[in-house]
Amino acid sequence: MNIRKILYPNTILIAFVAVVAAACTGGNSSPRQAGAPATVTTIGVALKEVEGVDTYPARVVPVNQVELRPQLSGYITKIFVKDGAEVKKGQNLYEIDRTKYVASFQQAKANVSTAEANLARVEQDLKRYEALQAKDAIAGQKVDYAKADYETAKAQVAAAKAQLSSTSNDLQYSIIKAPFSGTIGIHNVRIGTQVSPGQPLLNTLSSDDPVAVDFVINEKEIPRFNRLKKEEQPDSLFSLLFSDGTKYPYSGKVIAIDRAVGVQTGTLTIRLSFPNPERDLIPGMTMNLEVLNQDHGKQITIPYKAVVEQMGEYFVYTVQDGTAHQVRIQLGTIVGEGIVVRSGLKGGETLVVDGLQKLREGVPVQTAATSK
Incomplete structure (x- = not known):
């Protein structure tokens, strides 16, 4: 009998038990005992x-902004304000050569006077013919003609007045005025520049005080800002930081929430209003907006x-x-x-x-x- 064949399986079993025991005791290492603190x-x-705040990137935008474009053809003959000037509502900004527009206006006024005089004459003739007709002293056809002439004269007066209104508007449009108070940009034209309706862009006018600040939030924050818009907003709720880290001295309030969440971005635009008496906030500036949160x-x-x-x-x-x-x-x-x-x-x-x-x-x- 081969003794080695009989003992070999037992040797494997003993070795396996030894390995397991070593694993349970950690081998030759000496760890902290199980349950040691x-x-x-x-x-x-x-x-x-x-003072918990949430920070958002934000951009300054004007509450009102308009592109100034000509509505008439002609040459720029006057520029009333300097580049970047502050202007008041109704202030003259540009003048387009008015010569032909003044002449057209005067001609239209004369046409109205002529048409009104003709109407007065025709009306007197009609009244006289109607008086004679009452005495059966004139043919009826003569009266009918007089009535037709009267209606024609009235139409001529209306047409002359419409032409006068049109030329009057043209004359007014030859002077471009500021539609609201604000700051004008750098002129894109100079005296002598030829312009036509809509072209070129003369300048851009934007309001200064107050200004708006736009930033975006994600969908999860919408209920929070809806509540802020409806509730009384504390003065320190919204604050701005300039790019150098200094804090803007005035606080803002929610004035508008965009109508819909962006399909691609999943974000919503919020618009705030900030006072700007020193004109420190300029449209287009990028700033950091801090919003006090519940913390x-x-x-x-x-x-x-x-x-x-x-x-x-x-x-x-x-x-x-x-x-x-x-x-x-x-x-x-x-x-x-x-x-x-x-x-x-x-x-x-x-x-x-x-x-x-x-x-x-x-x-x-x-x-x-x-x-x-």
């Missing part, structure tokens, strides 16, 4: 005074490093009776190196801030230090 650093959860006043604020993310949810570990407990939280505004906790903590808990990699629910812990 994990060493962590903790901090007490407390309320802190914060305002005394809020629970914890170090951001104490937060653990798992599958899109956020957790922290608290210590109670020497044991770690996992708590799901809802995060708010980042404040420096900390973050506001909107739900999950009430204040007064002992929070683990270091040693998180050693923890899971129910693990015994030992506090090495307490952060301040």
Whole structure:
């Protein structure tokens, strides 16, 4: 009998048992025994005074803006204001050569006078013929002709007055005026430039005070801004920051919410109004808009490093009776190196801030230090 063949299977079994035993005991290493407390650093959860803000990129736009274009043909004969000047509503800006428009207007006035005089004569003739007809002293056909002449004369007066109105409008359009108060840009034409209806663009006029500020939000924020528009808005709710970080001294208010969410972007435009008495806000400027959120006043604020993310949810570990407990939280505004906790903590808990990699629910812990 071959003894080696009989003993070989038993040798394998003994070796397997030895490997399992080594794995269970950790081999030659000397780890902390099962159930030994994990060493962590903790901090007490407390309320802190914060001013939570959400920041959005925003652009300054004028409340009113209009492109100034000619409505007549001719040459620019006068420019009444300088480049970039502030103008008042109704102020003269440009003049197009008025010579032919003045002449047309005077001719139209004369035509109205002639037509009215003819109407007066025809009306007198009609009255005289009607008086004779009452005495049966004139043929009826003569009266009918007089009535036709009277109606024709009335139509001629109406046509002459319409022509007068048209030439009067042309004469007015030869002087281009500011439709509202604001600031005009740099002129695109000079004296002597030939223009025609609609061409070229003479200039652009935009209002200065107040100005609008546009920014976009995502769909989830729409209910919040709908409420803000309907409710009384505190003065400090909306504030602007210039590109150099300085804060604009005036606050804004919601004046409009766009009619629809963008199909491609899933965003909605919000428009605010800001006073602009010093003309510091210029249309087209890009600024940062800060909006106060619900994290305002005394809020629970914890170090951001104490937060653990798992599958899109956020957790922290608290210590109670020497044991770690996992708590799901809802995060708010980042404040420096900390973050506001909107739900999950009430204040007064002992929070683990270091040693998180050693923890899971129910693990015994030992506090090495307490952060301040």
